[in-house]
Amino acid sequence: DGGITQSPKYLFRKEGQNVTLSCEQNLNHDAMYWYRQDPGQGLRLIYYSQIVNDFQKGDIAEGYSVSREKKESFPLTVTSAQKNPTAFYLCASSRLRGLSFQETQYFGPGTRLLVL
Amino acid sequence: QQQVKQSPQSLIVQKGGISIINCAYENTAFDYFPWYQQFPGKGPALLIAIRPDVSEKKEGRFTISFNKSAKQFSLHIMDSQPGDSATYFCAGGGADGLTFGKGTHLIIQP
Numbered sequence: 001d002g003g004i005t006q007s008p009k010y011l012f013r014k015e016g017q018n019v020t021l022s023c024e025q026n027l028n029h030d031a032m033y034w035y036r037q038d039p040g041q042g043l044r045l046i047y048y049s050q051i052v053n054d055f056q057k058g059d060i061a062e063g064y065s066v067s068r069e070k071k072e073s074f075p076l077t078v079t080s081a082q083k084n085p086t087a088f089y090l091c092a093s094s095r096l097r098g099l100s101f102q103e104t105q106y107f108g109p110g111t112r113l114l115v116l
Numbered sequence: 117q118q119q120v121k122q123s124p125q126s127l128i129v130q131k132g133g134i135s136i137i138n139c140a141y142e143n144t145a146f147d148y149f150p151w152y153q154q155f156p157g158k159g160p161a162l163l164i165a166i167r168p169d170v171s172e173k174k175e176g177r178f179t180i181s182f183n184k185s186a187k188q189f190s191l192h193i194m195d196s197q198p199g200d201s202a203t204y205f206c207a208g209g210g211a212d213g214l215t216f217g218k219g220t221h222l223i224i225q226p
């Protein structure tokens with residue numbers, strides 16, 4: 001059963017705490033992405049990675065960190081520096097065809113992060 | 117700043133009618149224009165996509181119209197059904213990934 005899995009479905013963060021959101025894909029995709037979704041704001045890119053051990057900042061990377069140690073996994077850490085972390089977080093993946101040709105991105109089911 | 121402007125923000129259509137959502141983009145380097153459908157609490161799912169070398173693409177009840185010179189594209193949903201009620205996002209795709217519009221909340225009234 002191929003696809004993208006995200007866990008947990010809901011996550012609660014206390015003040016000053018770092019939390020990590022998991023994203024795994026078994027689609028053999030090279031590229032992976034993290035987006036943040038807020039009501040009325042669409043999806044905003046946090047980080048993306050086109051190859052293992054390499055990743056790039058998106059539009060709203062401040063307060064977040066990522067790693068890409070395996071092709072299948074791209075975890076996102078929401079650090080205590082992110083002052084407004086409450087949002088719906090979406091992970092996506094895609095194939096790559098060169099560096100300028102956009103392939104379809106497939107999304108996971110999302111993780112909703114709430115602050116206690 | 118790379119932007120994709122989407123309108124309207126919300127739309128109510130009667131069952132059987134035509135739903136039309138419009139998007140305009142600024143970045144002429146975009147080479148891929150997908151539309152995603154999202155139901156509450158779920159991740160977005162690709163609905164239909166177009167490349168700038170064609171002006172129209174149709175898949176079932178869903179059609180994308182693309183105007184490269186105006187830098188605009190639109191989604192038409194024919195014979196709209198209550199099951200089409202969802203949030204729709206357009207996007208422009210380039211080397212750094214997708215830039216999304218802010219979404220249209222579509223309600224199909226039975």
